[in-house]
Amino acid sequence: MAKIASTNSRQERLNAARAQFISGEQLPAALLSAPVARSWERSRGAGLLPSSTPQYELLDKARTVPDSKADRRLYSCVVDEIEQLWDAFGGIDWTIFCVNTEGTVIHARHSPACDDDLLLPITCGRRIVESNIGTTAPSCVIHDGTEAIVAGGEHYLDEFERVFCVAVPLFGFHGEVIGALDITGTGKRDVSQVQEQFRLAALAAEQRLFATLRGCHLLRLQHDPRWLGTPLAGIVAIEEDGQVRAVSRVARRMLSLPAGAPLPPLDLRQIFDDASPAQLGRLLQRGRGVQRMARADGSHLWVEYARGPQNRSTARNANQAAAARFDEPAPPAPAASSGASLKEQTLSAIQSALQEHHGNIAAAARQLGLSRTTLYTKLRQLRDTGMIGAAD
Numbered sequence: 520m521a522k523i524a525s526t527n528s529r530q531e532r533l534n535a536a537r538a539q540f541i542s543g544e545q546l547p548a549a550l551l552s553a554p555v556a557r558s559w560e561r562s563r564g565a566g567l568l569p570s571s572t573p574q575y576e577l578l579d580k581a582r583t584v585p586d587s588k589a590d591r592r593l594y595s596c597v598v599d600e601i602e603q604l605w606d607a608f609g610g611i612d613w614t615i616f617c618v619n620t621e622g623t624v625i626h627a628r629h630s631p632a633c634d635d636d637l638l639l640p641i642t643c644g645r646r647i648v649e650s651n652i653g654t655t656a657p658s659c660v661i662h663d664g665t666e667a668i669v670a671g672g673e674h675y676l677d678e679f680e681r682v683f684c685v686a687v688p689l690f691g692f693h694g695e696v697i698g699a700l701d702i703t704g705t706g707k708r709d710v711s712q713v714q715e716q717f718r719l720a721a722l723a724a725e726q727r728l729f730a731t732l733r734g735c736h737l738l739r740l741q742h743d744p745r746w747l748g749t750p751l752a753g754i755v756a757i758e759e760d761g762q763v764r765a766v767s768r769v770a771r772r773m774l775s776l777p778a779g780a781p782l783p784p785l786d787l788r789q790i791f792d793d794a795s796p797a798q799l800g801r802l803l804q805r806g807r808g809v810q811r812m813a814r815a816d817g818s819h820l821w822v823e824y825a826r827g828p829q830n831r832s833t834a835r836n837a838n839q840a841a842a843a844r845f846d847e848p849a850p851p852a853p854a855a856s857s858g859a860s861l862k863e864q865t866l867s868a869i870q871s872a873l874q875e876h877h878g879n880i881a882a883a884a885r886q887l888g889l890s891r892t893t894l895y896t897k898l899r900q901l902r903d904t905g906m907i908g909a910a911d
Contacts, residue, residue, distance in 0.1 A: 536550055555673055559654055569675060573637065574651040593698055598890075610706060614627055660686045664696045669683075684701055700724070722750035733829045742773065742819070744809055755774075757803065762786050
């Protein structure tokens with residue numbers, strides 16, 4: 520009962536503060552987080568009232584995939600992550616989606632049974648901006664570059680009082696915010712679990728973004744070598760001459776580089792400032808394995824060569840097969856006989872991947888360079904032809 524009373528008391532305080540805020544007064548300190556309070560100010564500045572009806576702006580016409588190059592690249596980096604997040608946290612009362620810095624929805628996932636008039640309009644091509652629908656977690660992320668939680672009465676519009684949303688930022692090559700991953704709904708979720716999984720999904724999406732870079736070497740690095748094959752690995756893109764092209768946000772933290780801004784001119788020697796020329800040369804050679812590199816401050820990093828420079832053609836092929844370990848070639852499938860049919864070779868590759876990952880469809884799909892939807896389709900085709908049993 521005490522918890523319910525506390526919740527009601529907070530809602531009452533929010534309602535009172537909202538009424539005063541609309542009349543021009545300042546919000547009470549500590550009632551809202553700073554990003555949410557600033558979003559209220561922007562919403563009020565746009566002329567919205569709490570009683571306003573949400574207006575989901577539709578750009579051009581409804582579409583299922585983005586039409587700009589930057590948005591298509593963002594879509595390709597988040598679509599698989601959204602699918603995995605949906606498997607964990609989706610449901611009839613939820614939608615999971617990604618927006619770009621303009622607030623335009625790049626990709627969204629709903630339940631086919633969803634009939635909520637606040638969730639259904641969140642589709643590819645619509646804009647989630649404060650001037651139309653007031654405060655949301657994605658709008659806070661886009662403006663402030665930090666994770667945001669907006670629950671119930673913390674939304675500016677009255678109609679969103681029953682809605683809960685969490686969003687995390689996505690960062691680009693130069694530390695800039697390029698979008699946000701969000702879950703919005705009216706059900707109940709463990710906030711800490713949602714945040715943790717969305718953070719990892721954002722890091723994995725950023726690794727896929729780095730896999731789109733051509734003409735440079737990609738290195739993974741971590742203080743603990745066990746995390747090199749995970750989203751917790753940092754990524755550094757190195758030109759052929761040793762100049763640094765881009766550094767992921769995880770790698771920036773490990774290397775004590777500034778966050779959220781383009782880097783100054785930097786080369787490999789400055790990053791690994793206690794390494795010999797021979798060690799630096801080995802870092803850019805495929806097949807050297809994981810190397811332990813000392814830094815001048817006494818710390819060490821484990822570095823793994825991930826991928827060499829690519830031209831446009833090889834980059835396109837590799838990007839199609841990008842996975843959790845992005846462009847690293849998948850382990851070869853057992854060799855099929857020269858007379859094996861394409862379906863038999865496909866079956867062999869699928870069976871090998873499934874066995875290696877103990878039946879984990881998502882992991883097998885990543886190894887094969889396929890989406891899970893495509894892998895499920897191929898499995899159904901193979902079952903239909905009798906090449907694989909229903910229980911396999």
